[in-house]
Amino acid sequence: MSEENRDTAMQGAPEPLPHAGGDIDDPKFADKSYSQGQLVRRRFFRHKGAIAGLAVLVFITLLAFTSIGIGPIPGWWDQDFTKTGTVVNGGKPTMGFFHFGEHPFGQDTTGRDYFALVMRGTQISLVIAFVVGILSTIIGTIIGAVAGYFRGWAESLLMRITDLFIIIPLLVFAAVLGSIASGAGIWALAVVLAAVTWTGLARLVRGEVLSLREREFVAAAQAIGTGNWRIIFRHILPNTIGVIIVATTFAIASAILLETSLSFLGFGVQPPDISLGSLISDYQTAFTSRPWLFWFPGVFILAIALSVNFIGDGLRDAFDPRQGKDG
Amino acid sequence: MTRYILRRLAISFGVLFVGSFLLYIMVINSGDPLEDLRQSTANNRDVLIDGRIETMGLDLPWYERYWGWLTGVAGCFYGACDLGTDRSGTDVLSMLQQSASATLRLVTIATFAAIIIGIIVGILTAIRQYSGFDYVVTFLTFLFFSLPVFWAAVLLKEYGAIRYNDWIADPQISVIQAVIAGVVLGFILQGIMGGHIKRRLFTGGATAVFVIVALLYFTYVGWWRSPALGPVIVILVSAAFAVGLTALITGLGNKRVLYSTLTTVGVGAILYFALQPILAEPNWWLLLGLLVSAVVVGLIVGYFWGGYSRGQAMAMSAVTAVFMAAMTFTDHLVYAWGGFLELKPRPISTIGASTPNFQGDFWETTLDWGTQLLLPSILLTLISVATYSRYTRSSMLETMNQDYVRTARSKGLSERTVITKHAFRNALIPITTIIALDFAALIGGAVITETVFGWKGMGAMFKEGLEHVDPNPVMAFFLVTGTAAVIMNLVADLAYASLDPRIRR
Numbered sequence: 117m118s119e120e121n122r123d124t125a126m127q128g129a130p131e132p133l134p135h136a137g138g139d140i141d142d143p144k145f146a147d148k149s150y151s152q153g154q155l156v157r158r159r160f161f162r163h164k165g166a167i168a169g170l171a172v173l174v175f176i177t178l179l180a181f182t183s184i185g186i187g188p189i190p191g192w193w194d195q196d197f198t199k200t201g202t203v204v205n206g207g208k209p210t211m212g213f214f215h216f217g218e219h220p221f222g223q224d225t226t227g228r229d230y231f232a233l234v235m236r237g238t239q240i241s242l243v244i245a246f247v248v249g250i251l252s253t254i255i256g257t258i259i260g261a262v263a264g265y266f267r268g269w270a271e272s273l274l275m276r277i278t279d280l281f282i283i284i285p286l287l288v289f290a291a292v293l294g295s296i297a298s299g300a301g302i303w304a305l306a307v308v309l310a311a312v313t314w315t316g317l318a319r320l321v322r323g324e325v326l327s328l329r330e331r332e333f334v335a336a337a338q339a340i341g342t343g344n345w346r347i348i349f350r351h352i353l354p355n356t357i358g359v360i361i362v363a364t365t366f367a368i369a370s371a372i373l374l375e376t377s378l379s380f381l382g383f384g385v386q387p388p389d390i391s392l393g394s395l396i397s398d399y400q401t402a403f404t405s406r407p408w409l410f411w412f413p414g415v416f417i418l419a420i421a422l423s424v425n426f427i428g429d430g431l432r433d434a435f436d437p438r439q440g441k442d443g
Numbered sequence: 444m445t446r447y448i449l450r451r452l453a454i455s456f457g458v459l460f461v462g463s464f465l466l467y468i469m470v471i472n473s474g475d476p477l478e479d480l481r482q483s484t485a486n487n488r489d490v491l492i493d494g495r496i497e498t499m500g501l502d503l504p505w506y507e508r509y510w511g512w513l514t515g516v517a518g519c520f521y522g523a524c525d526l527g528t529d530r531s532g533t534d535v536l537s538m539l540q541q542s543a544s545a546t547l548r549l550v551t552i553a554t555f556a557a558i559i560i561g562i563i564v565g566i567l568t569a570i571r572q573y574s575g576f577d578y579v580v581t582f583l584t585f586l587f588f589s590l591p592v593f594w595a596a597v598l599l600k601e602y603g604a605i606r607y608n609d610w611i612a613d614p615q616i617s618v619i620q621a622v623i624a625g626v627v628l629g630f631i632l633q634g635i636m637g638g639h640i641k642r643r644l645f646t647g648g649a650t651a652v653f654v655i656v657a658l659l660y661f662t663y664v665g666w667w668r669s670p671a672l673g674p675v676i677v678i679l680v681s682a683a684f685a686v687g688l689t690a691l692i693t694g695l696g697n698k699r700v701l702y703s704t705l706t707t708v709g710v711g712a713i714l715y716f717a718l719q720p721i722l723a724e725p726n727w728w729l730l731l732g733l734l735v736s737a738v739v740v741g742l743i744v745g746y747f748w749g750g751y752s753r754g755q756a757m758a759m760s761a762v763t764a765v766f767m768a769a770m771t772f773t774d775h776l777v778y779a780w781g782g783f784l785e786l787k788p789r790p791i792s793t794i795g796a797s798t799p800n801f802q803g804d805f806w807e808t809t810l811d812w813g814t815q816l817l818l819p820s821i822l823l824t825l826i827s828v829a830t831y832s833r834y835t836r837s838s839m840l841e842t843m844n845q846d847y848v849r850t851a852r853s854k855g856l857s858e859r860t861v862i863t864k865h866a867f868r869n870a871l872i873p874i875t876t877i878i879a880l881d882f883a884a885l886i887g888g889a890v891i892t893e894t895v896f897g898w899k900g901m902g903a904m905f906k907e908g909l910e911h912v913d914p915n916p917v918m919a920f921f922l923v924t925g926t927a928a929v930i931m932n933l934v935a936d937l938a939y940a941s942l943d944p945r946i947r948r
Contacts, residue, residue, distance in 0.1 A: 283458055287891075376591050
């Protein structure tokens with residue numbers, strides 16, 4: 117999939133031809149050569165959307181984890197998300213342009229500090245999203261690589277499992293498994309969600325491996341007697357790393373939406389744990405009387421998913437070998 | 444080909460069978476079906492528990508329960524369908540018949556709207572790559588991708604429906620609002636049309652002036668509360684569609700096709716007046732019959748005008764006829780809006796699939812349905828549009844870089860021919876697969892939408908069944924979505940084969 121090269125367009129330079137040559141033609145790079153990793157990094161850091169997304173994501177993550185602390189480690193925010201209190205001023209947010217106030221995001225109906233609650237929800241949603249993204253990438257990569265390299269039963273099993281996921285909607289699968297695992301805490305939920313979301317990546321990796329295994333370097337490795345697993349992990353998979361990283365990013369973005377949707381339906385994170393989805397579910401009826409209870413968690417989901425998607429877009433542009441000219 | 448279809452079907456039903464087995468086992472192990480009774484304080488608690496064990500067959504081992512369900516479903520093949528009962532003893536089949544129509548209506552409308560809008564937007568952004576329009580649409584698609592559905596739904600209720608309902612009670616548009624709307628629309632349209640600065644200014648300015656004048660005029664004559672299109676607008680718009688379609692697909696140089704589509708509009712105009720009395724109180728079968736006859740009329744007109752391009756003329760005329768029929772339908776609907784407002788002062792509903800105890804003629808009942816469907820369809824459509832437009836765009840960009848497109852350009856074909864005939868047709872191939880695969884996912888997504896909008900659809904049935912650890916409703920949901928997915932996949936394969944001769948066998 118040929119993605120656009122925004123920078124070229126913004127500078128008004130002529131569009132690069134799709135398969136046109138590398139950086140050597142460009143006088144800018146005439147006296148310096150770059151490694152593949154450097155090229156990718158340079159392209160990524162020129163993608164404005166991706167950088168903005170990265171900044172927002174880092175900011176949200178830091179905010180969520182430093183403010184209320186992790187486990188026993190206290191954070192800089194002095195309110196506890198479990199502690200109820202007296203509702204001040206109808207629980208309205210006290211946040212202004214230059215000050216935070218007592219309850220920046222307001223209070224819920226029982227007087228709990230909503231900033232702390234949202235931060236806790238963000239922590240849990242982020243943890244689940246990243247665990248699901250990374251775990252499903254690992255499962256998907258291994259199964260995809262095995263199916264593509266060995267063919268045979270592994271491949272037909274993979275294809276049938278993929279068919280299964282086409283027939284049972286992902287949300288349904290996740291809801292049923294989630295309702296089984298949700299009693300066991302957020303880690304069990306994350307593992308279960310990873311167990312149903314790996315198929316997309318597995319198909320992608322399989323496709324890549326199917327074409328790579330016919331290449332000369334694989335034949336060369338086989339000729340000198342390299343083992344199958346070494347070929348897969350040392351020779352083939354490093355060549356698909358771009359595809360995998362990009363897919364992981366998008367998997368994280370969809371995992372956060374999947375988890376919040378499940379929690380909203382009541383099949384995901386269960387009390388006493390809080391996720392951004394369950395916060396919205398709890399307070400959706402409060403929209404007319406206490407709109408802030410509804411706004412903040414939603415905005416956080418949107419911000420996280422949007423920034424991760426933009427990072428993914430930037431990575432895809434950066435890894436695409438057809439990206440030319442201005443590196 | 445038949446053998447291929449049969450093999451595909453056999454494999455799909457095998458997968459469906461395995462899926463049903465897995466799902467059944469997972470559902471019955473997902474919790475305690477007696478939980479609410481165990482905690483109840485009723486005097487007859489033990490009787491209730493025994494009763495439920497009896498209805499749900501909880502004393503049987505899991506394989507007997509599954510076998511019981513499976514034999515019931517197998518009955519569907521010889522006309523004795525039995526999908527079991529839910530935990531309170533209600534027959535699931537009759538539950539399904541009520542709920543499936545609501546959900547499928549929603550999903551079908553959303554899918555069609557999303558396909559049309561998504562493909563058009565995708566092509567436009569691909570043609571205008573790197574333009575301001577492209578950047579804005581790209582950002583919006585990312586936004587819709589990242590939008591939590593349940594959250595957006597509440598926003599849409601609040602800011603879409605409730606505000607509109609408040610406004611329609613006394614519709615007023617001030618000059619400032621009209622100017623803002625006009626300028627915004629003009630700005631968007633000039634972005635889509637592109638071209639030189641002069642052309643852009645002209646397009647944008649003309650659109651803005653038109654919109655401002657129209658909005659103020661509509662408000663002045665009270666159009667919002669008693670709207671109408673009337674024969675002039677119906678015929679003019681249809682004629683414009685006929686010319687536009689011909690220009691886009693065959694080019695205006697092909698006079699035979701142009702005359703054919705315009706004749707179809709002429710015939711449609713006569714029918715518009717002739718059918719007025721029948722259309723005052725029609726029913727769905729009559730409308731379906733009229734739609735079919737519209738297609739037939741189009742085909743006949745195309746056949747006689749067609750000459751050397753008979754196939755194209757027939758197809759175009761049929762499409763024009765369908766468009767004109769849709770316009771006539773819309774005309775009647777719009778006309779009924781005034782009466783509908785009297786019956787239902789707050790027209791856009793936020794809860795439920797139909798207004799309880801609603802009494803009205805055919806058009807008003809249809810409007811009631813439509814206003815119930817409006818918000819959930821908008822939501823589902825927006826999300827699918829994001830996917831489809833993105834795929835169409837990248838697929839178009841991919842084909843536009845192919846050698847055959849360069850060849851087509853270099854032999855002097857017009858840009859229209861290059862895009863519609865050479866690039867778009869090839870770009871369609873990957874899109875069909877995505878759309879078919881997406882259909883099942885969309886039904887899954889409808890679970891959330893239905894929950895938010897309080898529909899008693901299949902999603903609600905699934906959700907309640909799962910909460911109650913009650914397998915039969917969940918399995919009924921699965922049967923419908925699974926079968927739909929199998930069929931859609933088959934359709935995608937066939938479409939694929941017909942679009943791409945390389946994989947025909």
